[in-house]
Amino acid sequence: MENGNIKIETKNINAFYGEKKVLHNIDLQMEANTVTAFIGPSGCGKSTFLRLLNRMNDYIDGFRKEGDVLINGVDIYSKNTRIEELRKQVGMVFQKPNPFPKTIYENVVYGLRIQGIKDKQKLDAAVENSLKRSALWNEVKDDLQKNALSLSGGQQQRLCIARTLAVEPSIILMDEPASALDPISTAKIEELIYELKQDYTIVIVTHNMHQAGRVSDKTAFFLSGDLVEYNDTKAIFTSPKDQRTENYITGKFG
Amino acid sequence: MSKRSLNNQKDRWFQYFGIFSTLIGLILLALFIFQITRDGIGRIDWDFIVSLPSRFYAKAGILPAWTGTLWIFALTAIIVIPIGVGAGIYLQEYAKKGRLSNILEINIANLAGVPSIIYGIIGLEIFVRVLQMGGSLLAGAFTLALLILPIIIVATREAFKAVPKSIKEASYGLGATKWQTIWYQILPIASANIITGVILALARAIGETAPLIVIGALAYVPFVAKSPMDEFTVLPMQIFNWVSRPQHGFLMNAAAAILVLLVFVFILNGIAVYLRNRSRKKFGL
Numbered sequence: 001m002e003n004g005n006i007k008i009e010t011k012n013i014n015a016f017y018g019e020k021k022v023l024h025n026i027d028l029q030m031e032a033n034t035v036t037a038f039i040g041p042s043g044c045g046k047s048t049f050l051r052l053l054n055r056m057n058d059y060i061d062g063f064r065k066e067g068d069v070l071i072n073g074v075d076i077y078s079k080n081t082r083i084e085e086l087r088k089q090v091g092m093v094f095q096k097p098n099p100f101p102k103t104i105y106e107n108v109v110y111g112l113r114i115q116g117i118k119d120k121q122k123l124d125a126a127v128e129n130s131l132k133r134s135a136l137w138n139e140v141k142d143d144l145q146k147n148a149l150s151l152s153g154g155q156q157q158r159l160c161i162a163r164t165l166a167v168e169p170s171i172i173l174m175d176e177p178a179s180a181l182d183p184i185s186t187a188k189i190e191e192l193i194y195e196l197k198q199d200y201t202i203v204i205v206t207h208n209m210h211q212a213g214r215v216s217d218k219t220a221f222f223l224s225g226d227l228v229e230y231n232d233t234k235a236i237f238t239s240p241k242d243q244r245t246e247n248y249i250t251g252k253f254g
Numbered sequence: 255m256s257k258r259s260l261n262n263q264k265d266r267w268f269q270y271f272g273i274f275s276t277l278i279g280l281i282l283l284a285l286f287i288f289q290i291t292r293d294g295i296g297r298i299d300w301d302f303i304v305s306l307p308s309r310f311y312a313k314a315g316i317l318p319a320w321t322g323t324l325w326i327f328a329l330t331a332i333i334v335i336p337i338g339v340g341a342g343i344y345l346q347e348y349a350k351k352g353r354l355s356n357i358l359e360i361n362i363a364n365l366a367g368v369p370s371i372i373y374g375i376i377g378l379e380i381f382v383r384v385l386q387m388g389g390s391l392l393a394g395a396f397t398l399a400l401l402i403l404p405i406i407i408v409a410t411r412e413a414f415k416a417v418p419k420s421i422k423e424a425s426y427g428l429g430a431t432k433w434q435t436i437w438y439q440i441l442p443i444a445s446a447n448i449i450t451g452v453i454l455a456l457a458r459a460i461g462e463t464a465p466l467i468v469i470g471a472l473a474y475v476p477f478v479a480k481s482p483m484d485e486f487t488v489l490p491m492q493i494f495n496w497v498s499r500p501q502h503g504f505l506m507n508a509a510a511a512i513l514v515l516l517v518f519v520f521i522l523n524g525i526a527v528y529l530r531n532r533s534r535k536k537f538g539l
């Protein structure tokens with residue numbers, strides 16, 4: 001890729017659960033302020049690869065990786081990287097909405113509280129700001145002290161996005177963020193992703209190809225742990241170079 | 255007969271057997287409570303609660319015994335909660351998984367099955383003799399703390415395991431350290447289950463007699479303990495003492511004291527059940 005706008009770069013990534021190799025030699029460069037989608041049939045390694053980008057796999061017993069992940073040119077697996085600092089830079093939204101069983105307010109400010117921020121005005125501002133950005137503010141502004149678990153699934157997921165935004169990351173990883181939601185909530189999340197692209201680098205896993213087509217600028221197609229094809233989303237969907245990509249997007253399998 | 259209907263029949267028989275066994279247990283318990291109440295209820299009055307023991311059964315009371323039980327309850331809790339919960343958290347969240355932690359895990363589970371009198375012997379050696387606590391409340395509390403420590407470690411680990419992984423990942427994902435995640439997210443969710451485990455374990459501890467006899471708790475204590483270093487008795491010791499007397503009047507006293515002890519234990523169990531239900535509702539555990 002020509003420009004110096006590379007935000008995330010992986011070099012020669014191999015990943016293993018125990019003896020089982022699930023990613024083979026993945027080289028990928030993701031640009032700043034773009035939405036990159038990972039598509040592919042379930043079990044092909046999308047989540048594993050995504051979770052490598054904020055070291056979420058570190059907690060899985062028996063997981064091992066080879067190769068490097070660079071963010072802003074810095075090796076995030078080096079000894080000098082503080083994992084907590086990395087997570088502040090690289091936020092994550094999970095497949096199933098996972099709000100904390102606390103109030104809406106406390107959910108949003110959690111990432112700030114653990115940084116030691118106590119100033120009430122700052123926290124209040126962050127709550128309003130993040131909830132506005134995640135398009136949830138109007139629905140919850142009068143119930144900030146309500147338990148987050150009382151929200152609908154779609155609202156919970158937008159709360160999880162707000163919680164991530166509050167920490168002010170520059171990258172947001174999303175692992176099938178809408179797969180557990182109804183179509184209306186899904187549309188809201190997709191709209192949101194489009195908005196957020198202005199300020200964030202977004203990587204989204206989806207096994208819904210239409211979603212990838214709608215929200216992403218670049219698409220990477222994975223199959224059985226291989227990166228088969230990576231290109232502009234338009235190109236992937238209109239003129240895929242690899243036969244396997246074509247088979248997948250035309251619904252011949254997966 | 256087809257295999258399916260045979261299985262159905264087996265199912266049904268097993269169900270009958272289960273209901274039958276449960277009923278037997280409940281009936282025996284009901285009979286026991288009925289008999290104890292019949293014998294003891296007449297003896298319970300204010301004087302009985304606030305009197306010291308006596309050679310005359312009509313004048314004897316349980317003041318030193320129930321205050322001793324409260325002391326033991328509180329001291330044991332203070333000792334065992336930080337150690338047991340701390341060890342549980344360590345084993346669950348920090349200890350490297352491997353052969354050593356496996357061995358440790360199996361042994362802790364086994365410890366819960368060691369007869370309580372063995373703990374009495376350990377307590378006698380370590381707390382009474384080596385640490386020179388004598389037959390004091392403190393020695394008793396340490397001994398009982400040792401006895402219920404494995405239960406509390408296991409309860410803590412189970413409570414931690416019940417917290418969804420997604421909560422941990424959410425916390426880590428926002429930049430929290432392991433300790434912050436434990437402190438702000440896992441513990442609040444797990445705490446009701448931990449407390450439930452602690453209360454049930456303490457309910458067991460205050461019913462113990464054997465280990466306290468071994469460490470030298472007294473059967474006859476004509477005073478109320480004022481400090482952890484005082485000698486003491488507890489309700490089960492008092493009951494044990496009274497039932498071994500020949501006069502029928504003392505048996506009635508014992509029944510009355512058993513009722514008081516049962517009330518203690520039922521209240522504790524009630525609190526435990528309440529907390530567990532509340533946490534189920536609140537966190538969906």
Ligand SMILES: Nc1ncnc2c1ncn2[C@@H]1O[C@H](COP(=O)(O)OP(=O)(O)O)[C@@H](O)[C@H]1O
Pocket residue numbers: 017022040041042043044045046047048049060
């Ligand atoms: N924690 C784990 N332990 C062992 N194997 C795993 C684990 N997580 C995922 N896998 C395996 O790794 C492969 C890739 O999984 P994943 O990255 O979740 O795929 P995707 O997100 O594309 O569905 C699958 O074969 C899956 O079974």
Ligand SMILES: [Mg+2]
Pocket residue numbers: 046047048175205
């Ligand atoms: Mg996945």
